[in-house]
Amino acid sequence: MSFSLDVKDELLKSHPAEEHCRLAELSALVRFMAGRGNVSEDEIVISSDNKSALRKCFTMLGKTFNIETDVFEDESHNLRTQVSLNAANCDIKNVYKRLRIGNPMDLLKRDCCKRSYLRGAFLATGYIEDPRKSYHFEILTDEEEYAKLLTYLLSQFNIIAKRSLRKKYFVIYIKESEAVSDVLSVMGAHKSMMGLANTRIEKNVRNNTNRRLNCDMANVGRSVSAAAKQIEDILYIRDKVGLDALPESLKEMALVRVEYPEESFADLGSRLNPSVGKSGVNHRLRKISEFADDLRGEKEKK
Numbered sequence: 001m002s003f004s005l006d007v008k009d010e011l012l013k014s015h016p017a018e019e020h021c022r023l024a025e026l027s028a029l030v031r032f033m034a035g036r037g038n039v040s041e042d043e044i045v046i047s048s049d050n051k052s053a054l055r056k057c058f059t060m061l062g063k064t065f066n067i068e069t070d071v072f073e074d075e076s077h078n079l080r081t082q083v084s085l086n087a088a089n090c091d092i093k094n095v096y097k098r099l100r101i102g103n104p105m106d107l108l109k110r111d112c113c114k115r116s117y118l119r120g121a122f123l124a125t126g127y128i129e130d131p132r133k134s135y136h137f138e139i140l141t142d143e144e145e146y147a148k149l150l151t152y153l154l155s156q157f158n159i160i161a162k163r164s165l166r167k168k169y170f171v172i173y174i175k176e177s178e179a180v181s182d183v184l185s186v187m188g189a190h191k192s193m194m195g196l197a198n199t200r201i202e203k204n205v206r207n208n209t210n211r212r213l214n215c216d217m218a219n220v221g222r223s224v225s226a227a228a229k230q231i232e233d234i235l236y237i238r239d240k241v242g243l244d245a246l247p248e249s250l251k252e253m254a255l256v257r258v259e260y261p262e263e264s265f266a267d268l269g270s271r272l273n274p275s276v277g278k279s280g281v282n283h284r285l286r287k288i289s290e291f292a293d294d295l296r297g298e299k300e301k302k
């Protein structure tokens, strides 16, 4: 499976617990899958080549609006599956109104809902390139207002997206590795974010190794190999018991360390919430290493 489908697969499995988030995600799913010409107060025609995403959309519609699930029974083998919502199968006016199809801003006051909306839009028309090839994240829309909306929502999480035109579509895209990682985190694709972090580490380690061959920088070498050891410990914990086994503060530390393999303790500390000083970072990383050593010890005993 492609990296893009892996990310979508991960996001399809997360179902927002709160109704406000559910409405926000659903609003994006419906609007971005339907497209401008297919939404009115009388009928919304949703189509997608991703049946799983379409199914999630209809499961959520079913839960929120009590729509009969047999609306989604198209088993045709076309690449695109198309489903119509209209007065025959639902209270279409209510769906249109509650999902704020024309103007979703009212649904997007909370941060959790902004995240949910971005997740829905990405599931509907998004794409992310395999990070081993290049860093590229995008969402397509056929209406400029929605391109502006997505740019605005991303900016609320300090992510700067660029915009371009592709045929009749507006493309919102990100090409910077850190921002691509941030957007995965914002949408709740934490596993994929870790995958991306691993790729970034591999690339960095390779670059650092080359750099070290070229010039003798003893200090850089030392901090790089210390970081490599810390990351090795973190990945070991992740593979053995999962990072959730760590106390919350250590888990946050681990994610930041893996995400920024090249940064100093002071910089890493400032990325934590709340931020901590150099010695705090040192202390936490040592705890993580001890945790990994304990795990290794347990393994040896067996």
Ligand SMILES: [Zn+2]
Pocket: 018, 020, 021, 022, 110, 111, 112, 113, 114, 116
């Ligand atoms: Zn919410």
